[in-house]
Amino acid sequence: MDDSPAVHQEMLTTSEEQSQPNPVGCNKYRRLLLVVFSLSIFSLALGLGVYSHLQKTADPWTSQWKSAAPPCLSPACVRASEHFSTAMDPFSRPCDYFLFACGTGGSSTSDKRHRVKGIHSEDFGELDKKREMRIRRETDVQGNSTGGLVKFPDRKDALLKTVREILEDPEEGVSMSAAERKAKKYFKTCMDAESPEKVGSKPFLELLQQLGGWAVSDGWNQTDFNTTLALLMSQYSTFPFFSVYVGSDPDEEQTASDRLYIQIDEPHFQFPIDWNSKTQKSKASTRYLRPFYMSCGQYLNLLGVPSNKVTQHCGLYISLSTTLALFTAPLRYRLSQKLLYNRITIQELQTLAPAINWHACLQATFQPLPISKSDLILVHNLPYIIQMSQTINKWQDQHGMMGFGSLNTYMIFNLLHTLIPALDSRFFQTMRNFSIATGDTQREMPRWLRCIQQTERGFDILLSHALRERHTQNEAEELIHDVYSSLKKKLTDLIWRDDRSSAFILRKIKSLNPRLSTKTNNLSHAELNRLYAEVVLSEEDFFSNYLQMLVLEQRSRIRLLSHGTQTDGLSITPFVSGNDIIIPVGMFVSPFFHSSYPRALNYATLGSLMAKDLLHLLLPDIHTRANNPESVSMCIWSHYVSVTKDPGRVGTFSLSLFEQQEVWVQYSALQVALDAYKMSLARHPEDSSLSGLSYIHLFLSSFTKVTCDADPYREFMPFEPSFLVTVLCSNSRFCPTPLTCVNKSQRYPPEMCQSRTLH
Structure with missing residues (x-):
C-alpha cells in the first residue's frame, strides 16, 4: 500500500533532521579534543624540558662512557700518551689492579707497606707470588727501560728539565728580552767546563789581592776584621x-x-x-x-x-x-x-x-x-x-x-x-772527596743541574716569569680555581668535632685566596730588563759572571726585605703569604700539565697533586678537628681488607692516626680533583682524550699513573693509593664499568665511603 504524500514528507523531514549534527554535542566533542591535544603538547614540552634539564645537570661524561672522546694530537699529547698503557688501566684487569696497580708500570710496592699494623708479612705470601708473576708478564710485554712504559718523573726533576729547555732554547731574535739573554748567557758559560780549567786558581788569587790579601800570604795588609766581614756578607754572599x-x-x-x-x-x-x-x-x-x-x-x-x-x-x-x-x-x-x-x-x-x-x-x-x-x-x-x-x-x-x-x-x-763552583775542577774534586770521606753516598750532581741551581739563585724572578709565560695560560688559572672551589665544598661536607673547630677552619679556608705565583711575575719585559740592567756578563769569564750572580742573590734578599714578596723560583710547593695561597708556576710543567692536554689529564694529575698539597698545607692536623678522617679511612681500609683477606677478619685490623689522616687526604684529593673536573666540563662540555679513552676513563687512568710514579705522599700509605679508584668505583655511575673481581666476595654498599661532594 502506498504511503500518503504527507506521511512521506514527514519521514523525509525527520530523516534530514537526524542526519544533521547536534550543535551542543558537537561543541562538547571539539572542546574534548582541544583539551586532549593541549595536554599532549604540554606533556611533550614538559618531557623535553625535563630531558633538557637532566642533560644539563647530568654528569657531563655520561654519554662518553662507551665512546672515545676526540683525540688530542698536539706534540705534547703525543709525548703524554707514552705514559699510558693497559698495564695502568683500572678496568682492564681489576683483580690485579686494586692490589698491584703500581707494579712495573709505576713503582713497586715497598716491603714496609706489606707490614702494615695488624697484618703479618706472611699473610701476603700468596699475593707476593701473584705480584711477582704479574711483574714478569708485564716485563715481557713492555720490555726494559728503553722499550717499556715511560714513568712520570719526580715533580722537581720535571721542573728542572723544563728550566733547562728554556735556558738552552736558541735565541729568538727581538722577541727575547735582554734579561732572558743574560740568564742564558750565564747558563752557557757555566756549562763550559773547559773555561775554568784554563785559568786555574788565578781568579781567586786576584780577588784576594783586591780584598787586601790574607794571613797566609806575605802581602796581607791586615784589614780590619769587621770591615772584611761586612764586605764578604754584602758582595759575596x-x-x-x-x-x-x-x-x-x-x-x-x-x-x-x-x-x-x-x-x-x-x-x-x-x-x-x-x-x-x-x-x-x-x-x-x-x-x-x-x-x-x-x-x-x-x-x-x-x-x-x-x-x-x-x-x-x-x-x-x-x-x-x-x-x-x-x-x-x-x-x-x-x-x-x-x-x-x-x-x-x-x-x-x-x-x-x-x-x-x-x-x-x-x-x-x-x-x-x-x-x-x-x-x-x-x-x-x-x-x-x-x-x-x-x-x-x-x-x-x-x-x-x-x-x-x-x-x-x-x-x-x-x-x-x-x-768553589766557579773554580777549576781540582777544587771541586777536593770538596767532593771530603764529602765521600764523611759518608756521602749520593751520586755527584750533574753539571747541568748545578748550573740551573746557580742561574736560579741570581735570575729567580726571570725564570719564574719565563715559566709562567711559556707554560701557564688561562687553563692554569681555571684549574686552581676549580680545585680550590671543590676543596672548600669538601670541607663544608665534613663532620667537625666541635663548632669552634668548624668555624675556625671554614673561616680560614674562605678568607684565603689561591693565586698563581707572585706579584713579581707580572713584570713586563721592559721592567725585567731594568731589573737586570746593571748585570754585564762575559762570554768566556765564568768566574766574573759567578761573582755577579752572588750580587744578584744579595739583591733578592734586599728585595724580599723591602717588598715582602717571595718569588717561588724553582718551587713546587704551595705556601701561604698573608691572605694568599701562592701556587708556584713550577707546578705547571709537563708531563703533569700542559695547556693542550685533555683537561681530564690535567685535573687528574696536577689537580690531584695540588689538592693533596693544599690539604697537607692547610689541615696538617685534620684528624684532631673532624671525624671524617677516621670514619672514611676505616671504611676504605675495611674495603681493602675485604678484597685481600677473609671478609670475616675485617674488624681485626686498625690504622694509626697518621695513616688514617693520610688515607683520608689521598681519597679526598681524588674526590676534589674529580669534582673540579666536573666543574670544568660543565663550563666547557668539549674535551679531548688520549689512547681512545673516554673522559672519566682517562681521568682515572691518569690519577693511577701519577699516584704510582710521582706522588711524594704515597710512601706513607698502608696500601697502594691507586686502590682508591676501586673505592670510588664502588658507585658505578662514576666509572665506565664497576671495578669488581669475580674471584672475591665484595660486600659493600653501592655508595661506599662516598661524599656528598660527588653527588
Whole structure:
C-alpha cells in the first residue's frame, strides 16, 4: 500500500533532521579534543624540558662512557700518551689492579707497606707470588727501560728539565728580552767546563789581592776584621760566623701584608757535628777531622801556599771551627728549648755580642735600605751568637796578631767554599772527596743541574716569569680555581668535632685566596730588563759572571726585605703569604700539565697533586678537628681488607692516626680533583682524550699513573693509593664499568665511603 504524500514528507523531514549534527554535542566533542591535544603538547614540552634539564645537570661524561672522546694530537699529547698503557688501566684487569696497580708500570710496592699494623708479612705470601708473576708478564710485554712504559718523573726533576729547555732554547731574535739573554748567557758559560780549567786558581788569587790579601800570604795588609766581614756578607754572599736571611715570624698573626724580618742563625759548618743528648752538647765528629785537615792542606797547595805554612794555618783554622761548633745545637733541641725566633733589636744584640759590628754589617748587606739600630730582628739560638762573640774576642786577645790572622784565614776559607763552583775542577774534586770521606753516598750532581741551581739563585724572578709565560695560560688559572672551589665544598661536607673547630677552619679556608705565583711575575719585559740592567756578563769569564750572580742573590734578599714578596723560583710547593695561597708556576710543567692536554689529564694529575698539597698545607692536623678522617679511612681500609683477606677478619685490623689522616687526604684529593673536573666540563662540555679513552676513563687512568710514579705522599700509605679508584668505583655511575673481581666476595654498599661532594 502506498504511503500518503504527507506521511512521506514527514519521514523525509525527520530523516534530514537526524542526519544533521547536534550543535551542543558537537561543541562538547571539539572542546574534548582541544583539551586532549593541549595536554599532549604540554606533556611533550614538559618531557623535553625535563630531558633538557637532566642533560644539563647530568654528569657531563655520561654519554662518553662507551665512546672515545676526540683525540688530542698536539706534540705534547703525543709525548703524554707514552705514559699510558693497559698495564695502568683500572678496568682492564681489576683483580690485579686494586692490589698491584703500581707494579712495573709505576713503582713497586715497598716491603714496609706489606707490614702494615695488624697484618703479618706472611699473610701476603700468596699475593707476593701473584705480584711477582704479574711483574714478569708485564716485563715481557713492555720490555726494559728503553722499550717499556715511560714513568712520570719526580715533580722537581720535571721542573728542572723544563728550566733547562728554556735556558738552552736558541735565541729568538727581538722577541727575547735582554734579561732572558743574560740568564742564558750565564747558563752557557757555566756549562763550559773547559773555561775554568784554563785559568786555574788565578781568579781567586786576584780577588784576594783586591780584598787586601790574607794571613797566609806575605802581602796581607791586615784589614780590619769587621770591615772584611761586612764586605764578604754584602758582595759575596758569604757568612762565616753566622747566617743571615729574610723571613716571617710564625708567631705573628698573618695579615694581608706579612712583615718580614732579618734573621740571624747558626752558620753552616763544612764538617759533621755530633750531638750528645745526655750532656746536651755538640762536638765536631773526631773521625772526620783528619780528612778535614787533609782537604784544608790540599786547598792551600792549590792556591800556591808554601808547605811550611800549611800545618800552622790549617791547625788554627780547624781549631777555631771546632770551637765554634761546640755552641751549636740541632733543630729539635732548639725547638724544645724555644731558642728560635727571639725578637731583639740590633742595638740589644750589639750589647750581647759586641765582637761583631752588627749595624755596620747588616747595613752593608742590605744597602741601600735604611737599617736602624732600633730595628727588630729575629735571632735563632742566641746562646750560640753570644758564645761566638766571646770566642772571637778571646782569639783576638789571647793570640794577638796570630789570632787576628786566624780569624782572617777562617773568613777567606769560607769565601773559598762559596766560590768553589766557579773554580777549576781540582777544587771541586777536593770538596767532593771530603764529602765521600764523611759518608756521602749520593751520586755527584750533574753539571747541568748545578748550573740551573746557580742561574736560579741570581735570575729567580726571570725564570719564574719565563715559566709562567711559556707554560701557564688561562687553563692554569681555571684549574686552581676549580680545585680550590671543590676543596672548600669538601670541607663544608665534613663532620667537625666541635663548632669552634668548624668555624675556625671554614673561616680560614674562605678568607684565603689561591693565586698563581707572585706579584713579581707580572713584570713586563721592559721592567725585567731594568731589573737586570746593571748585570754585564762575559762570554768566556765564568768566574766574573759567578761573582755577579752572588750580587744578584744579595739583591733578592734586599728585595724580599723591602717588598715582602717571595718569588717561588724553582718551587713546587704551595705556601701561604698573608691572605694568599701562592701556587708556584713550577707546578705547571709537563708531563703533569700542559695547556693542550685533555683537561681530564690535567685535573687528574696536577689537580690531584695540588689538592693533596693544599690539604697537607692547610689541615696538617685534620684528624684532631673532624671525624671524617677516621670514619672514611676505616671504611676504605675495611674495603681493602675485604678484597685481600677473609671478609670475616675485617674488624681485626686498625690504622694509626697518621695513616688514617693520610688515607683520608689521598681519597679526598681524588674526590676534589674529580669534582673540579666536573666543574670544568660543565663550563666547557668539549674535551679531548688520549689512547681512545673516554673522559672519566682517562681521568682515572691518569690519577693511577701519577699516584704510582710521582706522588711524594704515597710512601706513607698502608696500601697502594691507586686502590682508591676501586673505592670510588664502588658507585658505578662514576666509572665506565664497576671495578669488581669475580674471584672475591665484595660486600659493600653501592655508595661506599662516598661524599656528598660527588653527588
